[in-house]
Amino acid sequence: EVRDAIRNVTENHEDGAIFQSSNIDESNCELLALHGVAEESGYLHRNYSSPLMICQLEGGTQIFCIKDCGTQDLKTIHLIPQYEDQRNYLQSDVGSPVTAVLGQLLPVSGNLDSNKQEFEHEYLKSVASTSTFQPESNLQVKMTSAGYCECFASGDFCNNCNCNNCYNNPLHETERFKAIKVCLDRNPEAFLPKIGQSKLGDIKxxxxxxxxxxxxxxxxxxxxxxxxxxxxxxxxxxxxxKNYEESPDKKTQLTTLNYMDIGNNDENNPFLTTTFEISPKLEKDREPAVHISLEDVKATCARLLVQAEEAEKGGYSVCLAECMIMEEFGRCLSQILHVQLKD
DNA sequence: GAGTTTGAAACT
DNA sequence: CAGTTTCAAACTC
Structure with missing residues (x-):
């Protein structure tokens, strides 16, 4: 029955009620509801044992429109607070958004076929694209904020913490939920993980x-x-x-640089000279000097420019660009040294 | 363990 | 949006 109701509404792409039914057996329902809207005449019911969000309105049960409910990163549960009688909203909450993000996709009922997962996915996508969810921002709740408390920021209750006067627990769910709303109003991404993949398919x-x-x-x-x-x-x-990518051959670079010392030639201006002298720092007296021709310099500069352009195209930070250029510089010097030392 | 430093988030 | 404050973790001694 739930499945048919949702399918019906999904097909119609209606905002507002996703499905209506006057005789839903709540104990047999598990719904992946994410955002709903509190209605003046209704109340939300929360079933702790089987995650369920239902708005009971006059004339039947409604589950309200859902938005911003992409199927990724659904790790936390933010449900409507458990009010004293578990039946009625506080007047101040009428019309305000209800957030309910489930930790995983759950069966809509106990007897769904093997297509259920796909059905749920399509359902979420369709609802997400048709909702008119608008958060309110008039709630001022003093509570441990998302940034300061790691448990709260990660969407968890505090558990075995040393915090004082903690409200981030099931006993203070009203305050907690309001604080969540305040945080989400201020920053919709407040509860998303800080570290993520930059692009789809990006491994780093x-x-x-x-x-x-x-x-x-x-x-x-x-x-x-x-x-x-x-x-x-x-x-x-x-x-x-100084926290940028290390070159795979940085070790080689460092070893090379240990043996290098750029010498003077013609008033310290390398670009006015035809050759550069590199003499090893270690065992300076015994090792022969290395000469770098103007052609080498030109080739090196060209390669460095290419690196700079690539960094610019890639939109990398200055420090990362510098890193790329220096790595290329190291490779150039390394090659020059190898050629000369071979000779 | 106390005091200091640091930077994210909140606040103004 | 910039500057300031608050906070908790990291760090130092």
């Missing part, structure tokens, strides 16, 4: 907002990127960042 994770570090060089755990063991990206606004 990245920080969704980027860091703003100023003093740590992004090389301490103060930096969210560093803490997550990822390099800073172009969206970071960090100053003096």
């Amino acid at each position: 994770p990245h920080h969704n907002k980027g860091c703003n570090c100023k003093r740590s060089g992004c090389l301490k755990n103060y930096c969210e990127c560093f803490e997550a063991k990822i390099v800073c990206s172009s969206i970071c606004k960090c100053i003096g960042c």
